Amino acid sequence: MNPMKTFLIFTLMLLLAPSGVLGQGRAPAKVQDLRFWSNPTYTRVVIDVSREVEYRFATLPADPKAGIGHRLYVDILGAERAATLKAGYPVEDGLLKQVRLGSPQASTTRVVFDLTKLGDYKVFHLADPFRIVIDLAGGGLPSISSNAPEIRALPPAPPAAKPTAPPVAKAPAKASPGKDDGIGRILDRAPDDKPLSIHLPSGQERASLRRIVVDPGHGGKDPGAVGPNGILEKDVNLAMAKLLKAHLEKELGVEVRLTRDRDVYLSLQERTAIANRLDADLFISLHANASPNRGAYGTETYFLNLARSEQAAAVAARENGTTLKEVGDLEAILFDLMANAKINESSRLASEIQKALVSDLSRSFTNIKDLGVRQGPFHVLIGATMPSVLVEVAFISHPREEALLADRQFQDKSARAIARAVRNYGVALNLLAQN
Numbered sequence: 001m002n003p004m005k006t007f008l009i010f011t012l013m014l015l016l017a018p019s020g021v022l023g024q025g026r027a028p029a030k031v032q033d034l035r036f037w038s039n040p041t042y043t044r045v046v047i048d049v050s051r052e053v054e055y056r057f058a059t060l061p062a063d064p065k066a067g068i069g070h071r072l073y074v075d076i077l078g079a080e081r082a083a084t085l086k087a088g089y090p091v092e093d094g095l096l097k098q099v100r101l102g103s104p105q106a107s108t109t110r111v112v113f114d115l116t117k118l119g120d121y122k123v124f125h126l127a128d129p130f131r132i133v134i135d136l137a138g139g140g141l142p143s144i145s146s147n148a149p150e151i152r153a154l155p156p157a158p159p160a161a162k163p164t165a166p167p168v169a170k171a172p173a174k175a176s177p178g179k180d181d182g183i184g185r186i187l188d189r190a191p192d193d194k195p196l197s198i199h200l201p202s203g204q205e206r207a208s209l210r211r212i213v214v215d216p217g218h219g220g221k222d223p224g225a226v227g228p229n230g231i232l233e234k235d236v237n238l239a240m241a242k243l244l245k246a247h248l249e250k251e252l253g254v255e256v257r258l259t260r261d262r263d264v265y266l267s268l269q270e271r272t273a274i275a276n277r278l279d280a281d282l283f284i285s286l287h288a289n290a291s292p293n294r295g296a297y298g299t300e301t302y303f304l305n306l307a308r309s310e311q312a313a314a315v316a317a318r319e320n321g322t323t324l325k326e327v328g329d330l331e332a333i334l335f336d337l338m339a340n341a342k343i344n345e346s347s348r349l350a351s352e353i354q355k356a357l358v359s360d361l362s363r364s365f366t367n368i369k370d371l372g373v374r375q376g377p378f379h380v381l382i383g384a385t386m387p388s389v390l391v392e393v394a395f396i397s398h399p400r401e402e403a404l405l406a407d408r409q410f411q412d413k414s415a416r417a418i419a420r421a422v423r424n425y426g427v428a429l430n431l432l433a434q435n
């Protein structure tokens with residue numbers, strides 16, 4: 001049995017464990033905050049919870065007679081709403097009318113999303129700090145909910161994990177109606193069984209490369225890696241991102257947005273939310289590598305995948321500011337499913353970038369080492385609905401490469417090489433006119 005299957009079965013067992021087990025004898029967690037990023041075609045809501053909790057989610061159909069639209073709800077088990085949170089938040093961004101909070105039963109917080117229409121959505125969580133992310137997309141994009149057997153078709157595991165059992169989103173316990181008007185009504189109509197549904201914003205054909213988001217890694221309070229002579233990764237990333245923007249705009253005639261154009265801190269969710277909000281066609285995150293081994297040097301490019309080689313894990317942990325163990329289990333499954341939608345294009349873009357960087361830099365500099373294209377579970381790339389790569393241009397922990405990274409000519413050559421790679425990628429996929 002391959003490790004991934006073992007991992008999935010283990011995860012299913014966790015998911016199917018009676019919900020009381022984990023939370024017994026503990027004070028309730030707190031739902032601390034709700035955060036939004038939205039435009040008319042994309043909305044991301046992040047629910048901050050004080051610690052890791054279980055949650056379930058499901059949708060409820062519209063009931064036009066009663067004047068009720070489609071709803072998505074998330075039940076956060078063993079969690080209370082912080083006193084600072086209101087019972088309702090109007091959003092009215094074209095996708096989401098409002099968000100309501102209620103308590104269908106003691107120590108469960110229900111967050112209800114009143115939708116303008118039911119489009120695609122994803123619900124997943126991120127660790128450290130624990131938060132639940134809800135992505136809503138407009139438009140009738142295909143979903144893979146009918147392919148959910150990917151999870152259910154696993155070989156039979158211990159009794160709890162029957163292959164046909166719905167892994168998540170079990171019907172919530174019924175509550176007495178009228179307890180809380182809106183919430184009570186929803187509960188009464190909650191379907192008894194709801195399979196795990198993961199709606200993917202995939203299969204969206206991109207006819208051309210119009211808009212690219214370039215993401216200079218780190219920033220503000222997060223310096224990224226620091227070189228032996230004090231060069232900060234965040235500064236190198238920003239300088240290179242500005243050069244890349246200029247080259248892409250000039251040579252490809254595309255629109256380029258930076259996730260940050262100065263020294264400010266952005267959360268990882270904000271970075272991908274920016275790319276999704278702008279409906280970007282590509283997402284390129286720029287970084288400098290670091291290793292405890294001062295002799296390590298070279299260039300490598302990553303795309304998101306769950307393959308967990310040792311080095312990929314180390315790089316991912318550093319770039320995510322977390323450890324791999326903190327990548328939650330369900331999260332990992334969702335990541336895998338989500339990432340696969342764009343994995344081929346991302347891998348192709350990563351190859352073009354890696355090839356161009358190594359060959360172009362080798363013309364002007366010595367000792368450019370090709371560390372190849374790698375795969376890793378990067379939070380910054382997760383949730384991005386477009387081909388996405390993370391480039392580690394050189395090692396800031398290596399004194400010679402640290403000096404290169406701070407060198408304007410090296411930065412410019414690297415930016416040019418990446419722009420040339422994007423052109424090659426675009427031409428190969430007929431996304432750019434050849435000339």
Ligand SMILES: [Zn+2]
Nearest residue numbers: 217224287288
């Ligand atoms: Zn970095």
